Amino acid sequence: MADRHHLTGDLGAIHxxxxxxxxxxxxxxxxxxxxxxxxxxxxxxxxxxxxxxxxAYGDATHEVLAANAVMAGCKPAAFPVLLxxxxxxxxxxxxxxxxxxxxxxxxxxxxxxxxVAAELKVNGGSGVLGPGAAANATLGRAVRLVLINVGGxxxxxxxxxxQGGPAKYTYCMTExxxxxxxxxxxxxxxxxxxxxxVTVIGVEGPHNxxxxxxxxxxxxxxxxxxxxxxxxxxxxxxxxxxxxVVMLGPEHAQMLGRDGWSRDDVQRYLYHQASRSVADLxxxxxxxxxxxxxxxxxxxxxxxxxxxxxxKPEEIRVLVAGGPGKHSAVMPGFGSTSAVTWPVR
Amino acid sequence: MLTxxxxxxxxxxxxxxLGDEDLKLIVVEHPIGGIDAATLAxxxxxxxxxxxxxxxxxxxx
Numbered sequence: 001m002a003d004r005h006h007l008t009g010d011l012g013a014i015h016x017x018x019x020x021x022x023x024x025x026x027x028x029x030x031x032x033x034x035x036x037x038x039x040x041x042x043x044x045x046x047x048x049x050x051x052x053x054x055x056a057y058g059d060a061t062h063e064v065l066a067a068n069a070v071m072a073g074c075k076p077a078a079f080p081v082l083l084x085x086x087x088x089x090x091x092x093x094x095x096x097x098x099x100x101x102x103x104x105x106x107x108x109x110x111x112x113x114x115x116v117a118a119e120l121k122v123n124g125g126s127g128v129l130g131p132g133a134a135a136n137a138t139l140g141r142a143v144r145l146v147l148i149n150v151g152g153x154x155x156x157x158x159x160x161x162x163q164g165g166p167a168k169y170t171y172c173m174t175e176x177x178x179x180x181x182x183x184x185x186x187x188x189x190x191x192x193x194x195x196x197x198v199t200v201i202g203v204e205g206p207h208n209x210x211x212x213x214x215x216x217x218x219x220x221x222x223x224x225x226x227x228x229x230x231x232x233x234x235x236x237x238x239x240x241x242x243x244x245v246v247m248l249g250p251e252h253a254q255m256l257g258r259d260g261w262s263r264d265d266v267q268r269y270l271y272h273q274a275s276r277s278v279a280d281l282x283x284x285x286x287x288x289x290x291x292x293x294x295x296x297x298x299x300x301x302x303x304x305x306x307x308x309x310x311x312k313p314e315e316i317r318v319l320v321a322g323g324p325g326k327h328s329a330v331m332p333g334f335g336s337t338s339a340v341t342w343p344v345r
Numbered sequence: 346m347l348t349x350x351x352x353x354x355x356x357x358x359x360x361x362x363l364g365d366e367d368l369k370l371i372v373v374e375h376p377i378g379g380i381d382a383a384t385l386a387x388x389x390x391x392x393x394x395x396x397x398x399x400x401x402x403x404x405x406x
Contacts, residue, residue, distance in 0.1 A: 055355060057362040101355055152362075157354050289378070 001046065002063050004034075022154050024071065025144055025169055032067035040066035040076050050083065051090045054097035056152025060086055068149055072142035078120055078135065080344050081198055082142050085110050088200045088342035089143075095241060095337045099202045100153040103160050104234055106202045106334035107167035108147075109245065110140055111319065113186035114196035116344050117174035124174040126323025129206060140170030143200075167205040173321055179250035180320035181257025188263060189341045196344040201317055202337035203245050204233070206329035211252065217259035220252055221266065225273035227330045228309050235309055236281050237290040238335030242310040245331035246270065249322040263318045271313040275306035315339075347392065349375035371395045 007014055014031050018024050030036070046063035053060050062083075069082050089096045089108060099106050112122045123133035130136060152158035161168070177184055186197045209227045214220040224246060235242045246266070248256070256266060278300050281287060292300070299305040310316055310333070317339060322328075346368055348356040353372050360366050372395075373388045380388075 052362075055359055055362065152358055158358055160352060160355060286378075 002061070002067060022157075023149050025141065025148060027141075027169075029071040029145075030073050032070040036070045037063065037066045040069050040074070040079050042076055042079065050086050053086075053090070053146065053151035055101050055158045056150075058150035058152065060090070060146065060150050064150055065146060068145040069138075069142045071149075072145050073134070073138040074142050075120075075135075075138075078139050078142075081110075081112060081116060081120065081139055081196075082146075084198045084342045084344040085139075085143050085200055086146060088198060088340040091340045091342075093241065093338040094200060094202065094340050096151070098336045099334065100147060100151055100158055101160055102334065102336070103162045104334050105161050105163060105165040105167070105204055106337065107165065107171050107205070108143055108200045109167070109203050109331065110143055110172040111185065111199040111201065112139070112172065112174045112196075112344075113184050113191070113199065113341075114194065114344070116196035122172070122174040124176040124321045125178075128173045128176070128321040128323075130170065136172045137170050140172030143172070144168060144170060165205050167203075171205075173319075175319050176250055176321050176323075179254065181253055182263045182318075182320065185263075185317065185319055186341050191341065191343070197341050198344055199317075199339055199341040201243050201245055201331075201339040202241075202334045203243060203331035204333075206247065206331050209328045209330060210326065211328070212326045214255070217256040217261050218269075220255060221269055222273060224328065224330065225270055228270060228274035228332070229276055230332070231276075231280065231284050233309075233332035234335035235333050236276070236284050236307065237286040237292075239292050239296065239311055240336040241333070241338035242312075242315050242335055243317055243333040243337070243339045244310050244315060245317045245319060245329075245333075247319045247321050247329045247331065249326060249328045250320060251324065251326050252328045253320040264313075266318050267313040267316045270316050271308050271310065272306075274309045276309075277303065278305045278307060279303035281307055347371045347373070349373055349377055351375040369396070369399055 015028050018029055044062045048062050050060040069079055120135045122135045147153040175184055184193055187193050191197050209224055211220050211223050346356055350372055360368050371392045373392050
């Protein structure tokens, strides 16, 4: 069982106690009382564990996860989503140890799919990435608290991100399916639309792409590709998992849909159009330290060879989210983590 | 294990978490990326000295 602490005093005393021990994200928490944790557990076995969370390898028991969900402000109905997110992050291909400890500002983006998103009122419309929607804010925060409190991912200790970032406070969304021209993302990786699932993707915070001019999808995507080609992102030089999120605002997505683009078409086009020459990449921030597969190093024999921003088109994860206004976003990846989609049970 | 000074705390966290606190840890000055060859050589020499020190300890009578 997790440790118990009996405190007296007001909320200020509780926040002081938590802060002194480095148990949070710097914001006030909801005290995880016995009653609140029990309500969050909803009868689950408190000592059942999902595994050890790196880099401190704390034990992610149901009870500990429930306490962190309470601290984050989650409602009990959201707990299954948190459990699915933690299970997903503990899959080897996600490389949570790397995501936690790196100097890069990578944060797990949590995308909630299927019926549970509507049940929890996860926002996929205006302001999808915040602020405002309680479900988005608290679920994303619960993920971060688990990474800090169970995994030891505290700045300068287990989380060596040079500058950190706002996405490390909370990073949770769903797609705007009312306005998307395509099926929900999780159906593209083998789930049925009626299934609830969560995808965790290790990426940077969003980089805005505005386009109020284009009337064709191809002109718009050329601008997106340009945003993806920034020389400083990690994926050029590391090849152990290269996700790149392209989050299309609904108006941009609908323009693409009208022009006959599928999600797959967008992925393949960007895979090629966002490429950069070897000559360019030789000016990048880690050319001599690059970790490339055999085929890329073979391409590098010629400075005019073009290198894609990811290793496979399907690593460009295309989502539709947001409200009115011609803005989309790209979220570059870390280069050493692969997205995992996991069922919510 | 080899680490740079800025990451020593992470290295020791890993050693503790994985039950390997007796692992020998070489700590060199941060950074080692982007430094000139002479500075890198000096840091390598420091790492070698630390490792040599352990062997001396082991074989001290």
